[in-house]
Amino acid sequence: MRELDTFLREIEKRAFRMAQLATRNEADALDIVQDAMIKLATKYADRPSSEWKPLFLRILENRILDWHRKQKIMKKLFFWRKESHEHDEGASPNLEAEDNRFDPESQLQSEQLGERLLACIEALPMKQQQCFLLRSWEGLSTKETAEVMKINENSVKTHYSRALSKLKQQQAMSENAR
């Protein structure tokens, strides 16, 4: 039990960040992470600890997917409601967002680049975003990412490649703005 507590303590912040990037909502992200923790604890605590990370990430991805499906249905049912933000899988990220805090200092530029990259990640379509986070940030292999997201490996490579391409565009724009 202590081992599980340690594992959850190590992964909870990153899990929250992944959920927050996907939902753009702090409360929903917390709910998703809590659900994932409870499910791991109640269903898979008896599994070897080496399996906890992929299991937890899979549960987390399922919750995120469920959240997105629910949002799509809600959007169709309550179409007259004004959305506070758009989260369409086909939407292109806003790469030309205004930045009034331009500062020639390199450290500040680096911070701005970091913020722009985060904003770019946040604006990615869900599958590209989660593929990138799982492959690059969590360090999962293509095969592991495919298992977590329940898609085939070629799809993982495609989504990852597109996400990377958009991030590189963002970086190039930041460099051109100097």
Add this chain to the structure above:
Amino acid sequence: MNNDQQITEKTNAALDESVENISPTVQSSLDQARSVAVEKIEHRQPSVLNIRSLFDLRILSAAVACSFFAFLILPLISIQNTEQNVTDLLSSNSGLSELILLNTFDETELDVIEDIEFAYWLSQELDQDNGLHNG
């Protein structure tokens, strides 16, 4: 370091930094969520043998259902066989068939038959008594 590696490292660094800067409110919520999850394990029944891990609940349910079904069906099958045997015997041996027929009656029916037999015997006795007195 190629461009892909560079951009992924910068993005990962930005993500790591954003995680380090999580607000105390969010951290508190995460702590609470973790406690709830761990409590779920504590409230599970302790099992030395961990029987639950040995038996899948679905398999157990299916086994119980099959056993229950067997307990219901087998007696019916045996009754049907008995009835079939009775039918065969009735047609071949009348004396034995009477015995078997009686054995197929339930207790209530047997009581009624006994009452009828007793009443008949009593009437016979009374007739004989009347005959002796009159004779």
